[in-house]
Amino acid sequence: MTSAHELAAVAQRLFVAGGFDETSVEDIAAAAGIGRRTFFRYFPTKADVLFADSPRELARLREGLAEARPGEPYRTVVTRAVVEALRIPPGEREWALHRAQLFFTVPAVQAHAARVWAEWRRLAADHARTVPHADPLFPVAVGHAVLAGTLAAHEQWLTVPDEDLDRLLAGMLDLLLPPEPPPA
């Protein structure tokens, strides 16, 4: 009996050691002591093992955006929500770094990431719709800015792993989030 979490751990270890494409599902199943068919009952695709906790991250983003205090600048709210959603639990830093590496280098993984990212964009855009703004493009732009900032921060993080992801996220979002319109 194997839990999805353990299975994901086994798989990611193999990916990091031998490459994503080079590691077959059969390899993973054998390493976990299960059948190939059973793997696909835990995860619909090979890439999905890397997205085990993205629903949790999404939920945290949603909560963070909902916690906006009235009068608080929207950029502050969004930045806090993103940083909070992507906070790395202590001890999982190297783990997260390896995962980020796979995200940026393996095309098949990015295909799946695209679906999750679309959800991020949607959440951010929905929140931006609560901010009055003259430009009708503003909400969609905010959605893409949030995603771009998140990806940029991770990309930068990969080249400077010693830096804190929090600071990179805040820095990138500060550059990318469109300015709030003056309160008139």
Next chain:
Amino acid sequence: MTSAHELAAVAQRLFVAGGFDETSVEDIAAAAGIGRRTFFRYFPTKADVLFADSPRELARLREGLAEARPGEPYRTVVTRAVVEALRIPPGEREWALHRAQLFFTVPAVQAHAARVWAEWRRLAADHARTVPHADPLFPVAVGHAVLAGTLAAHEQWLTVPDEDLDRLLAGMLDLLLPPEPPPA
């Protein structure tokens, strides 16, 4: 004898008519009167038929960025370069719209798009490195802003196809490109 261009046309028509995943390479090959194996000599993957002219777009972006006049604000240069690179030839508007639709809805296509998009980011980031800026994150942020603006414009375009893509691109980039530092 089939040219790559004709083959791409046949394939995209089938994709639009019957869906990307539902259309097999064998279907495409049969419709084009060639063998399955030969298809893979023209295009390394099924998705690649949709990226036939992305090298040209990339080249145009590169040229546009190189044409910066001294003293011109970088945001102006970047916006002009992007709009110019993605200018749709007359008569291909519907064609481009269909392609954009596939880009946003089919995961397998996005995986390939990711590679092209990384190149866009790199070009834009390289150009941003010529702009003096206090924040070391500025170049990477610009790269992601360009990509985000391009994607946001296309996403918006899909919901409002009557709008001009040029205007949407300019509008999104205006919201997303980080401000230029004052000339000191």
Next chain:
DNA sequence: CCGCTTGTGACACCGAGTGCCATAACGTGT
């Protein structure tokens, strides 16, 4: 003990992508 559900995995199948090889088309040199 029976019957039901649930987890598991073996098998067969499809489609994408690849390596290998046979063959047809074609230009060139004699």
Next chain:
DNA sequence: ACACGTTATGGCACTCGGTGTCACAAGCGG
């Protein structure tokens, strides 16, 4: 015209990801 090398083609077999079907075993309530 003939032989030659090169190139385009496509058939065949294979790997791998993913799916549907079925059989089997474990568990649990009657």
